Amino acid sequence: MQLKNVLYRGLPFAVATIAAAKTINHAYEFNPVVVSGGGYITGIIAHPTEKDLLYARTDIGGTYRWSSSEDKWIPLNDFISAADENLLGTESIALDPNDPDRLYLAQGRYLSSENAALFVSSDRGETFDIYPAPFKMGANELGRNNGERLAVNPFKADELWMGTRDAGLLVSEDGARSWRNVTGFPNANANGIGIFWVIFDPRSEGTVYVGVGVPGGIYVTKDSGETWKAVPGQPLEWDEDVLVFPEEAQPQSTGPQPMKGVLAENGALYVTYADAPGPYGATYGGVYVYNTTSTEWTNITPNADNSSPPPFDNQTFPAGGFCGLSVDSKDPETLVVVSLDRDPGPALDSMYLSRDGGRSWKDVSQISTPPRSGGYWGHPIEEAAFKDGTAVPWLSFNWGPQWGGYGAPSPVRGLTKFGWWMTAVLIDPSDSDHVLHGTGATIWATDNLSSVDKNQAPDWYIQAQGIEESVALAMASPNGGNSHLLTGLGDINGYRYGDLDVPQPMFELPVFSNLNALDWAGQKPETIIRAGPCGHNYTDGCGLAAYSADGGSSWTKFATCIPGIETGTPNPGVIAIDASGKNIVWSSAMTTYWPTLQAITTRTNESGPYVTTDLGQTWVSPTGLNVQTPNISADRVQPRTFYSFSDGTWYLSRDGGLSYRAFEAKEIGLPAYSGAMPIANFNRAGEVWLALGDLGIYHTRNFGKRWSKITERGVAARHLTIGAGARRSSGPALFIVGKVASRGPLSEDGVYRSDDNGKTWVRVNDEKHQYGGMAMIQGDPRVYGRVYLGTGGRGIIYADIKTKRED
Structure with a gap:
């Protein structure tokens, strides 16, 4: 609803507990992932x-x-x-x-x-x-x-x-x-x-x-x-x-x-x-x-x-x-x-x-x-620092070639504009x-x-410390390696964070004007792929996608782009990498998280998501899935395994994305639904969750051959992620953006966490921390309770459970 003469006052933080017999009701603190x-x-x-x-x-x-x-x-x-x-x-x-x-x-x-x-x-x-x-x-x-x-x-x-x-x-x-x-x-x-x-x-x-x-x-x-x-x-x-x-x-x-x-x-x-x-x-x-x-x-x-x-x-x-x-x-x-x-x-x-x-x-x-x-x-890059000397290194834009971001890179190495x-x-x-x-x-x-x-x-x-006004387009949190968070942002490429509170260098070339897609290999978390528009025609490979084997320190361009993707493409779609880091699928279908901030472009392609095992030297069109879909992801434990839920059909590939077996939703316990991104467990093969909006959350432990609804009536989940579980639980914590019903009408729209696989929920954010809404969230598989909130103008916020301070 729209605001009407609403009076906002600094009220104490209070989280409504939804039958919190199992899910622990913690107070949270909120800080920006610093750009x-x-x-x-x-x-x-x-x-x-x-x-x-x-x-x-x-x-x-x-x-x-x-x-x-x-x-x-x-x-x-x-x-x-x-x-x-x-x-x-x-x-x-x-x-x-x-x-x-x-x-x-x-x-x-x-x-x-x-x-x-x-x-x-x-x-x-x-x-x-x-x-x-x-x-x-x-x-x-x-x-x-x-x-x-x-x-x-x-x-x-x-x-x-x-x-x-x-x-x-x-x-x-x-x-x-x-x-x-x-x-x-x-x-x-x-x-x-x-x-x-x-x-x-x-x-x-x-x-x-x-x-x-x-x-x-x-x-x-x-x-x-x-x-x-x-x-x-x-x-x-x-x-x-x-x-x-x-x-x-x-x-x-x-x-x-x-x-x-x-x-x-x-x-x-x-x-x-x-x-x-x-x-x-x-x-x-x-x-x-x-x-x-x-x-x-x-x-x-x-x-x-x-x-x-x-x-x-x-x-x-x-x-x-x-x-x-x-x-x-x-x-x-x-x-x-x-x-x-x-x-x-x-x-x-x-x-x-x-x-x-x-x-x-x-x-x-x-x-x-x-x-x-x-x-x-331009300023010498050494001047790109706070008054206390903390560097803001990303302002170099890597002195790369001109790209879609207006005026960004300086052509003189050593100078930032x-x-x-x-x-x-x-x-x-x-x-x-x-x-x-x-x-x-x-x-x-x-x-x-x-x-x-x-x-x-x-x-x-x-003198910009505290100002965070980027648009989140992609987030990934590997279960190992030196980085807790990888980010893709509008206009300013992407970053990897070991320290969330300090500005980081921008990902090296190719520099993307928008970084739209990120993924990491579940059993090799230092292996990362990313994709985004670049506006520059590289002669040594596809400038819209790149691969890193060292956690994002160095990058190799894909040898070629998939059919239908070229230098001027405004959004290259989505990419996913299997648990081994050897099999990569790329779909040109676009996910638009912020329709009011991004131009929407549609493309047609009769193939399903293309697959490569040689970093784009060759691309193969799969069998069994013949549409470019944005809803595709990899199993984090079992190699060569990919999932998709699109147009009321569950797709499973166990040969690295070369072929898919299709299951009609009603045959495996899923409701008819347009599609959703499969969220795979980072610790267990074959365990996947789907957020189906007002229909709630569905869960499988056998690669999607049989599904069950795990939420009670009244849980509406627009976006879903998982993170490290509570110490007393072997399962991951679930986070959603949506609503949870208690006794009475639906609760406030917000971010919620469940420690017991969707049975009970508590709210993470409050009315003071809404940021114009979150269209993406990402759990941290190594820090219990932490969730990253991707906003459309306030950057990325990390929400952590408040720790008790010693007197």
Whole structure:
């Protein structure tokens, strides 16, 4: 159900015990499997008067608050349920300049959803009152880099203004509970993306500036919205000096569009411009300043005549737009701006610093880059570390070839890109030397920006600890070896974890833009296979699948891909490896865990899952199973054994996937069902479980020749995994995502554990730890009670039984 004026308060953790005579009811603690970042930081803002009170917004992972005492960002939206998944994306943040405790969040990922809301907090996001919004939001749509669209009137504490995408300019006079339209506002829904930003003038009650995503789109009112006029003199057409490559690329708009605006304390309105809303596709842009007293505009765009070092000589494409913007609260003539979309380079996006209101600039990115980069601005990989020295090595992206992830790998070995999509930038109002900038992957920061004044590189570090906003696509937890968890993530490939609390290196080449499939050999847990799209045509093998015999340290590409899979395939399907590590099956059928975040592609192939015993030198089409199915897995103990349950039929192969014997569901004790992934015991051959949604869980101990239902009425299991059993039990623990009935109606949707093979259940997570829902879970075969929760915007969480601490 959707949220309706729900009041969330920090209640003690309580798990409802479902007839817990056998399953032990433990309290749980929840921690992220650390990537540190992993997605697009769309905004960073600070309270103007409260030291260290910073917030970061993300497109699909909600909002975070910086905690200086804990030295990390604190997630504020983890209570969002699966039913309200669309709310796990922040369109805009607003702070009350007169009350540091007041926080407003505009939440909603997609315009296609009817579910958007305003989150209102009086305690900095510890708790929220939630009010459904009468308009749509698009935190993961085009233009999410702009803003802030939401603003608090500094003269009226309960008055907020919201520049929407498709409902015009709205005002609330009761703290976001209700809204009315500013009917006289012009051009409100232009360009299909609407209003980019709203700025109150704190020096003049009733004066508000609003930026709309069209040329000439800056409007001002001086009577609280009763009347409006376009700000006079603003740039309406492109300066001919900017259009330096007219034959190669024409601007996408007739004039500059105002991306972001900042009103300095001296009345200077600084504005960045581009020809497209962003965050991708901008080719031209500029930076201007408007003197609100004299009504004069000045073009202050960084260029060859006013920036140092000068622009890269061999730039052969349009210089991109501008978006990122921040002004020093202590000095209105000190500001930073950041270019947008100069990829693929050379001459990548630059951050520029001005101390004189934009008359001259220092190119911070160039100054921060070691010599001989060839125009590919970047940080030495040694700087990709937290302030305490903990490395964040994955940001190298292995210096691999370009792939589907926008702007990710640096082509210069030893450098990680200075950034891309650097639309979130902040000069800390409490420390002018402390500057943070977000990228498409993380947050970089420095404490000595003033080094740039001496043409010296600042000391940069990663300030993203606590932020986890990746999308889980695959997880595996072997029963041996050095790694407890192998992960596949959207946009940033995959990782292996011996230590879940420390950022890890990315899997080596081939690097996948998404890692969609993982598996390990049950009797050789160091043997791993993975698959995903790569966007690069490797000449020495299939770049969409790889094999490792050493736990993921080194990888060998499959010699060839299966028929129907090629370089441009967006999702290569699923792969499975038998217990011996010798037989591999590959099906092109795709499992879509996050339909709202992934494009769905269908393919037809008349063969069943192909099998190879020589790492793809040859592929064989099996007999007995003639469809590509996503529901295929291997027995973890007995070699050459594979299972599938598809379209109401159970399939069993005992010859390495060359042939399958088919069993109709009703003949072996299974109900008619579309299909499910077989979950094989890691300790016993032939033991398998199936999660069949509202029909419950079915179990076999003889390779599927006879099944029995092990759950009582009322157990609904959308996803199933197994993990290490309790010490008193030889069987594994079962975990599900779904519902469990007690006496009365169905229980809350959540993650549940059973220690007695499905007879009794207890809830693992609670209402405070829902993460917008989990579409995949993975038990740990070596740690009792541990389950990994794969989310669609908050990365991967590991849930562990709380241990009693000694006094």
